[in-house]
Amino acid sequence: MCARCQRTTEDPVLVHEVHAATGPGFNVYACPECADHYPPLTDPLELLELTPRRSRMTIRVYKVTAEGAVTEDRGEVRTWTGSRIDPTPQTAAFPPCMCAGCRSTR
Structure with missing residues (x-):
């Protein structure tokens, strides 16, 4: 049918x-x-031979209050996922974490 x-x-x-x-x-x-x-029809084995597509990942950084209200937009970080890795920029907009756990590993 x-x-x-x-x-x-x-x-x-x-x-x-x-x-x-x-x-x-x-x-x-x-x-x-x-x-x-x-x-x-596509052959499933042909799909495995395709070059994997790299994608971009965007991380938005905010400062929020204890109630969840956004008080400051601190910008965004864009990086490639896959084989090429862009280093995270170390600027005033993206400071390292200052919690006790992260400070002890420095």
Whole structure:
């Protein structure tokens, strides 16, 4: 039966493979007319060969009161995640933590 138009067909076309982590997966079929509406099948092993995309991470730093109200926006730090690591800037906007635990490790 076609997954798109729900009609039975004599010439089903495999349009999708559903993989399951805890058991057997299943195949999705469509009639030849509806098969054109599905993207081409991808080989899961080809996905492993793709270069991983690096993403950016942004950390916003605020000063807040005990009630949670923001009293000062202290800026943001942007860094790459992945193989390249940008050092965190050491400026007055991003001072090191001054708690007792961090002071004892210096």
